[in-house]
Amino acid sequence: MSERLTYTERLEAGQRQRKHMRRADHAGWNASARDEEPKTLLKRSDKGRIPKLVKLKYERMAASAFAYFRGAATVMAYDLSLGPNSGILNQICGDAHVSNLGAYEGADGRLVFDINDFDESMVGPFEWDVKRMATSILLAGREAGVKEARCREAVEMMLASYREGIIGLTKMTVLSAERHQVKRLGDLPSIEQVLEIAERSTPLHSLDTLTEETKGGERIFRTKPPTLERLTGLVAQQVRDSLTTYRDSLLPERRRLLDRYRVLDVAFKVVGTGSVGLRDYVVYLEGNGEDDPLFLQVKEEVASAYAPYLGGASPAHQGQRVAEAERAMQFQSDPFLGWTTLDGRDYLVRQLNDHKAAIDITTLKSATLPEYAGLCGELLARGHARAGDCAMIAGYLGNSERFDEAILRFAVAYANQSERDWKKLVAELKH
Known part of the structure; x- marks a missing residue:
């Protein structure tokens, strides 16, 4: 010490x-x-x-x-x-x-x-x-x-x-x-x-607003351009693959929790005001059946607006910088808070909407x-x-x-x- x-x-x-x-x-x-x-x-x-x-x-x-x-x-x-x-x-x-x-x-x-x-x-x-x-x-x-x-x-x-x-x-x-x-x-x-x-903003509520059921009974993301677009192909696979690195960033007791879910679909979502234009993905996961959804936000993070004017030590990974600050300053943080890298860019990962308002x-x-x-x-x-x-x-x-x-x-x-x-x-x- x-x-x-x-x-x-x-x-x-x-x-x-x-x-x-x-x-x-x-x-x-x-x-x-x-x-x-x-x-x-x-x-x-x-x-x-x-x-x-x-x-x-x-x-x-x-x-x-x-x-x-x-x-x-x-x-x-x-x-x-x-x-x-x-x-x-x-x-x-x-x-x-x-x-x-x-x-x-x-x-x-x-x-x-x-x-x-x-x-x-x-x-x-x-x-x-x-x-x-x-x-x-x-x-x-x-x-x-x-x-x-x-x-x-x-x-x-x-x-x-x-x-x-x-x-x-x-x-x-x-x-x-x-x-x-x-x-x-x-x-x-x-x-x-x-x-x-x-209280009403649950993952089940997001299931109704963000996804739809196909004729075959499968649930997938809706497409509502330009704010929500379902992804397939290379980018969707890259997002899925990035969750492996994300898992390593979670607190140890949270990794087991994540392992109980499986990925079903991926979409691109526009959020916020100052963040518009940065890459922001949403991952739809399922736990114990269709009534147990989890939505993760994979949000691109760039250097802080203050970085040009402040020195000092800071994590090189911008998603890690944000996650560690959140864990430090909040009374309680999102149990799924972590970070990952995707196509050479840094991302923060957290729940999209779990009782948020x-x-x-x-x-x-x-x-x-x-x-x-x-x-x-x-x-x-x-x-x-x-x-x-x-x-x-x-x-x-x-x-x-x-x-x-x-x-x-x-x-x-x-x-x-x-x-x-x-x-x-x-x-x-x-x-």
Whole structure:
């Protein structure tokens, strides 16, 4: 085991980082610091994607300012890199926003609500996650028709919840912090609705929506171009073959579970916003008969949007990078979470839809947005604490609201910037 500083030393180390970057200095955002336009950054991220689907990606991003923000993680990564940071490095989600939280079934069969997207995850300045989450609350609230003052209150709620969560977890024993469960889930109507949807979102439900029965009685994937296309031939066989490597990436006790299924069919599926254009396959497996389906998503992973700006050790395999971050930051992870390689590309593998559901941001009205924002802050704090050193973060944050106030000012400025960037994208797409 490597040497570790004492609890007090780590708190004090976090406090000393305020000299490196004052908490008030997080408020800064200056678009004139950009040397590259968002359009250039986005086009660069399209390299290697399926050309015919890139247009669909931009169509989805053009739907709203928040949709643009979701698809423009590469732009925000660049923007965050332009200024100073706290110097406190932690495993970050990388794409922390209000729609990247959702319900899913944990390994013990119970529903979990947690951060659920780690495509951009790396070790980086902890506050980059906080800034992205805060900005997303403003944009989501505006899209839902919530008044600006209330949107800002929601951001304040998230920031206070994050700070208090970090400080609270710091005071726990190591094992207590590792086992910490968020208690407020059952008290939020918006989360209750998500959990109710998740209860119904079973593999059997996916069986009806994704597959159809042939005249011979065999079940195969439906074809719904361009979002779902059944595959046969070489690519389908390559996907099947890649499951052997995937099996090796599973935790040992999960390999036996996978061995109880057999592969029946393979399809190509379009998912998400920022991920559109990357290769994404769905594998239909069967366990004990036709009423025991399992759907695995084999999702292409490329380098994190933050990779050009952050050094440090990270798995060379991009699917492994994402899976290990997910296992570290989540309270419970998908038991089928793993990775594989297919035709020279890296992939993450996970269940496609096992009791999964996410919040509809249009339901985040004035009464519910602050409460949901508070939950976002607490879950982000828990993720950071599980995967890093919350004592250093706690030392840096302190008990005052200086950090909160600065991040709120940044979020307002960056949300406004995102709206301008979105309008520019929409105008460009019309020409």
